[in-house]
Amino acid sequence: MKIALAQTNFLLGNIAANVKNIIKASEYARDELGAELIVFPELTLTGYPAEDLLLRPDFIAAANNAVYQLADAVDGIALVVGFPELDGDKLYNSAVVLHGGVTLACYRKRALPNYGVFDEQRYFAAGDQPCVFEFNGTFIGLTICEDVWRPGIIADNKKAGAELLLTLNASPFNSGKIHQREAIICSQVKAAEIPLVYVNQVGGQDELIFDGASFVVNQQGEVVFRAAEFKEQISVVEFDGNQPLSSTCAPLYQEISSDYQALVLGIKDYVRKNGFQGALLGLSGGIDSALVLALAVDALGADKVEAVLMPSQYTQDMSIEDAIMEADALGVKHHTIPIEPAVTAFNGMLAELFAGTAKDTTEENIQARCRGVILMAISNKQGKLLLTTGNKSEMSVGYATLYGDMAGGFAPIKDVPKLLVYQLAKYRNSVSPVIPERVITRPPSAELAPDQIDEDSLPPYDLLDPILERYVELDQSAEQIIAAGFSPEHVARAISLVDRNEYKRRQSPPGIRITPRAFGRDRRYPITSGYRGI
């Protein structure tokens, strides 16, 4: 028996298009790959996560009707498709097996994740039993994503007679996730001695990247097939009864390369799926925008990307030189628009009101906001997506100007801590040198005041980043972080900045999640809060 793994990258919410794509993929798997059964990702028909679209009766009706439409749409191959199954007033996260007009089985997901980025209990009722069907003489059990991460459900399937498991997934990427995923699932498979076919969605969906890397495990718990990471792919694995035969295993990327590919895919899909003409960004000569430019070009091609230099009196010559050098190296069109006329205008307009007050961050923010106005005007005029270039360290401590450098439709490196920004820049240069060396080696600066560097306001990044990881991602207390060897002043400074900058994060554009806890749907903090981590 040949089973096809459909690692697809569909547009979320477009059920009609997804039906066509399912049919096309199934016919391809049957005709070109000789498959007798094809497995699609979790909630294939809607895409994942469809969020509150799942509360719309018209949307749910369309998805349920699509199953009827699919039932006899493709001959000679069985389709395993995920959909939000409506039964009375209950909605289930289900997988249906369609074969020649007959529904062979329909399984309702039992383990509904409701943590991190997952809100499945907001939408779905849980199923309460395994579902095993016979196909070509083999008893096959159905499972969906979270089911195979929890103890018990795989064993339950075996008890119910399953000899082979199919798992439909929408398992989002974060750094190192693929190893964790394979390790957990392989160990469960090994314990239960039942082979498993794991099909994952691929593609970017707002904050989330689905990395694909679908795989097949034999009953010894060994991966005998693996599809590519970050790519759409329909592949096939041959089985002897319930036993998968060894096939190709796509090699796993190094973690840094994985992170880079995730960011590239995230930009590419956000631009493509939202119908933008391309992307633009402010190129400062600093490391953050340098990395985002390289990512954008790798995602979209140089002809779709535009860089804007917006120097001020505080911009050093080397910033301009390095920005132009990178744009040229990447073959990207660039414009230079000095911000001085607008800054002067605003300072004049506010002179009377601000008379007698000292200069403070207000004046710095005006500069950043003038840049925001220029970039948004170009974005509006040209239909290009404005990429904002802030990193996770800045987002954490609020070292960014709301409506200024935070302006933009998408924030590619919002979940990338500063130290990782450097590593990714070096990684990119190791593929081909595009980011000038000086951008990597000079001390980072916002260039909003004379001789300003980030360390004037923040602990050094090699101390700040690990403190932030502990506080933001691991929920450690100040006490624990200090006990781990960080200085009380640095910890206090970092934590108090994180605590009081939630309001900025709430208005930041979505960005690509690559850590186990990103800002956004993943970390839901109140703005109004008397909690003080320090």
Added chain:
Amino acid sequence: MKIALAQTNFLLGNIAANVKNIIKASEYARDELGAELIVFPELTLTGYPAEDLLLRPDFIAAANNAVYQLADAVDGIALVVGFPELDGDKLYNSAVVLHGGVTLACYRKRALPNYGVFDEQRYFAAGDQPCVFEFNGTFIGLTICEDVWRPGIIADNKKAGAELLLTLNASPFNSGKIHQREAIICSQVKAAEIPLVYVNQVGGQDELIFDGASFVVNQQGEVVFRAAEFKEQISVVEFDGNQPLSSTCAPLYQEISSDYQALVLGIKDYVRKNGFQGALLGLSGGIDSALVLALAVDALGADKVEAVLMPSQYTQDMSIEDAIMEADALGVKHHTIPIEPAVTAFNGMLAELFAGTAKDTTEENIQARCRGVILMAISNKQGKLLLTTGNKSEMSVGYATLYGDMAGGFAPIKDVPKLLVYQLAKYRNSVSPVIPERVITRPPSAELAPDQIDEDSLPPYDLLDPILERYVELDQSAEQIIAAGFSPEHVARAISLVDRNEYKRRQSPPGIRITPRAFGRDRRYPITSGYRGI
């Protein structure tokens, strides 16, 4: 027996302060009101909703330690306090009864809402049994919020021997909610024939307003006591055994007045709890900013509010006249800063790049964004909260400029549809006339282009608002809305605008929820989406 209802307005997350406030309220109830038992709202110690603070071990430990601290802190009165109870690796939404150093009972909430603005299954495990304790010879059952909205749990308590029910709540306001709340709970109480004491939190917490209006129902299902709406209040009700004696019932506000009070409280608490020096806003002479100014003054006092007029060449004289007239009527300081110098600067800076292109919304957005820069500069310099003045109709269809008129820390009327904006303005003028009549009667305009009015771009509001309510709040399909009598063109225009403007809403500031479905935590839509309502 006298039972006190502590309708408190605590700062979320500040456990140490909340402990002190609980002690203070309990001593007051004992000494001044003669109460023997005092009931606090749901999750008293942390405030509600504490969101992902509940995932922090240090925060949970502090809340659990606070219970020990409270246990013998107040003599001579029993305290019923809500807290997140940690047991092993499980967290419960619990209510504990503390009396003279002894824990009389501890109840774990059984019905955990996970819809709308509620995410309780993200944090809590559900309890599975009623909890009845004896106090002064009466058997008292404990319940928490959602428990008494669902059939079964009240009856369960009665079966378990309860003669009187206490309910700890954090029940957020929306228009008409108080009637719905009392109707549902009274009918359940009547069916079960068991008196009930309902204590609700009061105050603003980011998007949510808790309206208080705590009440006591006798076993005939009649409200025999009601605390004020939208006010902190500690009150007492006398019981004969389990039977509450009739007491004062605060009259219910008219719905329009309730909506107004909710908005006032929302502004007041956001400013106060976040430590702002006051508030400012751009006053255009239009109805939206006129209403927000009145609300802000009613919330904070005229001396804490500042209005900024920012006319352009498209601003009509009557706009300036009306804006100044209102500011004067309310006694609010105002400044006038024409935006022309900045607009001219930007147009000049972009002239080369935009040469040969036609004027479009880009140029309109530049004007709006210049205003955003000015207002944010004043906000930054003075430590005042910038109130943004967009209404729900605009938020729905994206008739607003990101980083322009959408700039601000808080959006008081973000959930108020345009027609309700007019009603609220008239209501405010009925109390005392502050909004010039012409602001209410002239056709609404963004004044970003010559002779522009909203109806050039949008269906008339008396058609748009009901379409939006059906699509956004009621999840109706285009087909259903057209079948209800709306023109297909208007429906198509409205829905397509809603669908494609999710990206703007995602970056909008938080605002006060007054409808059954607000934008924000209440309506979670993907940006990247192939779903088209039309």
